[in-house]
Amino acid sequence: MADAVFLALTVITIGSAIAALELRSLIYGSIALMGTLGGIAGFFFLLDAPFVALFQLAVYVGSIAVLILFTVMLVKRELIFKKIEDKRRKFAGIGLMLVVMVSLGAVFLDSGIKTITTDEPSVNFRDIGIDFVTYYWPALILMGLILAGSVTGALVLAKREDVENDQRTS
């Protein structure tokens, strides 16, 4: 049963990853990217990590994908549907993709991780919370500062400086 779910999730994730890069319209592309991110959240559920899965759904599907969708809407209409690439580069890219997939896949299939199985119970999410407030607390604080700094930086970057005399303020 779990294998059927795994196969379905694999098809959804990889198929929508290809669609995200290859669909003509950027809007459909970003919706396909949502499919990839949701498929990864499904894999997290299969791996008995519901906390990370819900975090993934909330952060990626809920905020990042919507942010990307809004940015795409800010771009001119003809640019959304324009495909910029040349044929030779595309074949080279497909070759590179196949080389990466075949070589890394061969290494993984040949290595010892094929024999790794586990019957132990999964990690309780209480352990993750304890990890966060004991061993990883400096990293947690640093992450909060980085998030605040990057969001402020993004706001400053995207602020319009050419509008000196905004009519709405006067």
Next chain:
Amino acid sequence: MTSELVDFTLVSVALLGIGIYGLAVKRNFIRMLFAVEIIINAANLNLVAFGRFLPHSGGQTLALFSIAIAAAEVAVGLSLIIVAYRMYQNVDIADFRSLKG
């Protein structure tokens, strides 16, 4: 659960390959950001899969950190796209050549 560790690793390798293809071929800034997102998600899948099979809580903790940092990266990347689009009225990275020092 019946799926093995190597299955999850192979899915992650496939996603990494697709992401590298996108970074190499596409010249649209927004599509390159999609490819980076796909690569980051492949890495997260590996972290959680190895954390499940060890089993150790470190994998999930690191995956949570990675998701949060990716959110910051996307915010900055999208604002850079908006700034570059305002300057050049285009999202083709070949047009951004004059940005280099």
